[in-house]
Amino acid sequence: MRLGLLPSQKRELDRAFKKAKAFDRFRVRTRRAFLGLGLGAVGTGVLGFWVGRDLADARPETTDDAAGSSSPRIAIARRLASASDEQLWRERHTFLLALDECRGDPEAWVGFRRLGAMALARSDESRRVACARLVKTGERAPGRADFGDLMERLRRAAQ
Numbered sequence: 473m474r475l476g477l478l479p480s481q482k483r484e485l486d487r488a489f490k491k492a493k494a495f496d497r498f499r500v501r502t503r504r505a506f507l508g509l510g511l512g513a514v515g516t517g518v519l520g521f522w523v524g525r526d527l528a529d530a531r532p533e534t535t536d537d538a539a540g541s542s543s544p545r546i547a548i549a550r551r552l553a554s555a556s557d558e559q560l561w562r563e564r565h566t567f568l569l570a571l572d573e574c575r576g577d578p579e580a581w582v583g584f585r586r587l588g589a590m591a592l593a594r595s596d597e598s599r600r601v602a603c604a605r606l607v608k609t610g611e612r613a614p615g616r617a618d619f620g621d622l623m624e625r626l627r628r629a630a631q
Contacts, residue, residue, distance in 0.1 A: 545570040546577060553583025561590050564602065568609050575613060584609065588622045592629055604630040 477485070549570035552560055560567060564587055574580050584606070591602035603626045610623045 543573060546574040546580070549574050549577065549580035549583065553580050553586070555583075557586070557590060560587055568605060571609060572612065581613065584613075585619070585622060588619075588626055592625055600630055603627075 549567060552563055552567040552570070555563075560583060567583060567587065571580055571584060587602075588606050588610075591599055591606055594602070607623065607626050607630050610619055610626065613619060
């Protein structure tokens with residue numbers, strides 16, 4: 473008992489200390505809960521970013537015209553398809569590599585028909601090699617029934 477306190481004052485003081493201890497425990501528990509939730513939220517955000525980045529890297533590339541129209545190889549194939557015959561023949565390997573990437577682009581396949589006609593018109597050894605390479609590219613063309621006659625002549629010339 474403190475000196476100078478009446479019993480009723482002592483009870484009030486003990487009650488106030490008891491309430492203060494309860495408030496301190498509540499404050500500590502609340503602080504721990506908020507700290508735990510905050511760290512959990514940061515951890516979840518980091519994990520979500522990491523998983524999303526890995527899933528985006530693992531996603532296969534799309535080759536449809538809408539997503540692939542900005543590809544530099546498609547631009548190369550279109551440029552060479554509309555180039556002169558000499559330039560198309562000189563850069564035929566680059567054109568065929570670019571054509572493999574843009575299979576659904578009708579502008580680029582116009583150059584394929586032109587290149588096939590140029591390969592058939594040659595009379596040296598490069599004719600057989602070029603025809604064989606054009607046959608391989610033409611077989612991978614999606615639904616290109618309009619190349620049927622050209623493909624048959626290229627197959628005969630490649631043998």
